[in-house]
Amino acid sequence: MASLQLSDFQKRKIISVFNTLYDTNKDGVIEKEDFEQAINNICTIHGWPKGGDNYNEAQETLSLIWEGLKGIADENKDGKVTQEEWVQMWSACVRDVSSGKGFPHWQKKYMEFMFRVNDTSGDNYIDKTEYTTIYMSFGIGRDECESAFDHLADGTDGRISKEDFENLWREYFVSDDKSARGNYLFGRPPF
Template identity: 40%
Template sequence: MVSDFRKKKLLHVFNAFFDTNRSGSVDKSDFELSIKKIAELRGYKPGDEKYKQVEDILLQIWSGLQSRADADNDGEISQEEWITMWDNFAKNPSAAYNWQNLYCKFIFQLEDASNDGVIDENEFSSVYESFGLDKQESIEAFKKMAKGKATVSFEEFQELWKEYFLAEDQEAPGNFIFGCYICSLSKHSHSHSH
């Protein structure tokens, strides 16, 4: 069983980064929308090499996600299918699917705008702002995630990433890797608190 706390974190990623058209499920059109968003953020134009790289990676991620999570083969990932897939990941994180590793690396590279191998508060918050999260909340989230340091390396990011999907500890730094999951919940959440 997935705890309410982990379910909230999983649904934050689902709602903020995957269900980009806010339809309640994830399908290929969400990824096409993300490609456009990211290209705009970085100033890539259709036909550019960089645009094509983003498109290739995101479509690979979609294809991997669909093959692993779309249990009823309807071309959409429901919230239940999403939670089940990450629950399976939690049972055996060392057997992460290829698309999950690809997504982790993609997010890191997306945030590392200066391409110097580390992400800082400004790089982190500008990406999340482009996905509709609050910039100030994202800066706070970065501070918690980076444990007071100015930057986060890819090695550190990978550990924080695992922590996000696995940790039951509400204070774990990895909880903040996707911006402020608690803040976004209060804005997007339809569930009542107990």
């Protein structure tokens, strides 16, 4: 078990997703407020009106995800997940996934939510424009988004299916291979 520590590259990827995706207000910790801001950003991009079905569903999903994350990662129960707590949680999680146990429930929910959020047109594929629009809203530059998407979609017909997305997601979090396409899931990988 002890031999299955995260490598430096894996650790950098996990911290990068903490900063890019989860810590919406960039204050160095993940807490409920980050999810509330994320809901507002996402609903604005999609034009989902406050109080409508899509908005309420996003709110419900993200609050379930936050409760799941907090339950596993918030070791000292102060309602905040620090980078240390985050990395510690992922070390255990990557170990579980590598041994075939799969991602925890909240993480699966988050992956499904992100696929749905990325697939603005609802045709079950993520294309370059959709990807770029979403990740620019998380503060990544257009060029970086477009080049990351080209890596992700390499070998496809230029769009990412749900199945591709799940594989890329697993690669991002679990793989230590610097040439894995999944490393580009959230912009340029932290090589």
